[in-house]
Amino acid sequence: MTKTKGKAKNTKSEKTKRESGEMSPAKKLFRQYYPFYKYTPNGIKRLDKREVLAFGKIDTRFFLLVVILLVIGLIALFSASYINAINKYEDEYYYIGRQLKYVLLGLTLMFIASRVNYRVYKDMSFFFMTVAFGFLVLVLFFHGPGDFKRWLVIGGHNVFQPSELAKIALIMYCAWSMDRRKKAICSDWKMMFLYMIVVGVMCGLIALEKHVSATILVGLLGIAMTYLGGIDRKWYPLVIACIVGGAVLMFVGGTGLRWFVLAGVGGAGAIGAAIVIMPDLVPYAASRLSSWLDPFADPLGDGHQTIQSLYAIGSGGAVGLGLGNSRQKHLFVPEPQNDFIFSILCEELGFVGACAVILLFSLLLLRGVTLAAHAPDRFGALLVVGFVVQVALQAVLNIAVVTNTIPNTGISLPFFSSGGTSLMMLLGEMGIVLSVSRGET
Numbered sequence: 001m002t003k004t005k006g007k008a009k010n011t012k013s014e015k016t017k018r019e020s021g022e023m024s025p026a027k028k029l030f031r032q033y034y035p036f037y038k039y040t041p042n043g044i045k046r047l048d049k050r051e052v053l054a055f056g057k058i059d060t061r062f063f064l065l066v067v068i069l070l071v072i073g074l075i076a077l078f079s080a081s082y083i084n085a086i087n088k089y090e091d092e093y094y095y096i097g098r099q100l101k102y103v104l105l106g107l108t109l110m111f112i113a114s115r116v117n118y119r120v121y122k123d124m125s126f127f128f129m130t131v132a133f134g135f136l137v138l139v140l141f142f143h144g145p146g147d148f149k150r151w152l153v154i155g156g157h158n159v160f161q162p163s164e165l166a167k168i169a170l171i172m173y174c175a176w177s178m179d180r181r182k183k184a185i186c187s188d189w190k191m192m193f194l195y196m197i198v199v200g201v202m203c204g205l206i207a208l209e210k211h212v213s214a215t216i217l218v219g220l221l222g223i224a225m226t227y228l229g230g231i232d233r234k235w236y237p238l239v240i241a242c243i244v245g246g247a248v249l250m251f252v253g254g255t256g257l258r259w260f261v262l263a264g265v266g267g268a269g270a271i272g273a274a275i276v277i278m279p280d281l282v283p284y285a286a287s288r289l290s291s292w293l294d295p296f297a298d299p300l301g302d303g304h305q306t307i308q309s310l311y312a313i314g315s316g317g318a319v320g321l322g323l324g325n326s327r328q329k330h331l332f333v334p335e336p337q338n339d340f341i342f343s344i345l346c347e348e349l350g351f352v353g354a355c356a357v358i359l360l361f362s363l364l365l366l367r368g369v370t371l372a373a374h375a376p377d378r379f380g381a382l383l384v385v386g387f388v389v390q391v392a393l394q395a396v397l398n399i400a401v402v403t404n405t406i407p408n409t410g411i412s413l414p415f416f417s418s419g420g421t422s423l424m425m426l427l428g429e430m431g432i433v434l435s436v437s438r439g440e441t
Contacts, residue, residue: 312347364392375439
């Protein structure tokens with residue numbers, strides 16, 4: 001009788017312990033950073049639909065701006081690419097056909113992302129960051145032939161570029177982390193150091209892929225997110241000090257040490273300092289730097305693409321030669337459907353058309369900032385502003401490269417340049433922005 005009572009007492013004690021939510025510290029920590037249990041089939045049953053799905057109206061103006069940029073981008077892509085497509089593949093619709101497939105997939109992804117409650121992305125932010133770091137490491141071992149390791153290759157096929165996922169993951173992580181630490185972020189110097197490590201390591205891994213443009217963009221995104229998140233401005237001299245210190249270490253160390261140090265010194269600024277102080281750090285980037293300073297010194301080599309781009313822009317004049325009438329796309333501008341598509345657009349639509357495209361990007365940024373200002377919470381606001389700032393930064397960098405304002409870094413123009421991974425990821429980001437707009441109060 002006594003044993004039975006003891007067992008009953010123990011059983012009751014264990015049941016009470018489970019119901020009270022007590023668990024091991026490791027399990028509690030795991031659930032805090034990887035809360036998958038909420039979204040298992042049984043977990044979803046316990047949640048209200050509004051905790052998983054977004055039911056409000058999307059922001060029509062932001063959606064229309066995305067669609068307009070996408071349509072203009074497709075028209076510009078076909079006009080810029082069909083000559084090159086005929087020459088390479090004997091099919092004038094090769095590039096536009098592929099892009100249309102990715103547009104359909106991207107729009108589907110955007111719709112799905114917009115219907116998911118954006119707070120679900122908050123729960124998944126740390127997981128996405130973990131996955132992004134995993135793929136950035138994986139691509140260093142599973143990539144195509146040559147020195148460039150940008151594409152993850154499985155079974156002989158290019159699957160996707162992990163750097164594209166890294167941009168989204170960084171923005172989501174910063175928004176999540178800065179929302180959790182909103183009190184400490186303004187006063188604790190360790191917060192700046194934490195973000196410097198995260199951004200620096202990510203930049204270092206991307207730099208190992210020999211992907212300078214993505215490294216610069218991720219570094220700038222990290223700086224922008226810390227600024228928008230409210231990091232105390234007095235800690236920014238620490239970033240400058242680390243960049244200078246990293247440049248010195250790269251000067252005295254071997255190549256392997258230089259790349260490793262690059263992982264901890266603030267991303268974009270470190271790359272700039274490294275190229276200036278130690279040009280042999282990235283030989284192909286050093287050659288682009290010299291061709292930027294004087295593209296006509298090597299008109300048939302490193303300076304060729306820049307020179308042809310400037311010819312195209314100059315030929316456009318005020319109103320352009322007319323849609324489809326570009327001369328420089330006739331095998332003068334290499335790969336006109338990719339990074340230098342804006343130069344062909346300038347030639348065909350002129351200064352007026354170029355200003356119209358820049359205006360559309362500016363309106364997208366402005367509308368995104370407005371949505372962020374009216375977001376229901378801090379996480380939603382940082383998420384929206386992070387994504388629209390990424391689009392704006394990428395557009396500014398691309399136009400700066402095309403006009404030879406900065407060295408050629410090989411960065412694509414959002415919504416315009418040919419590329420499946422980048423377009424799908426971009427439309428997925430726009431879907432998340434629309435998800436936040438559904439929850440506005």
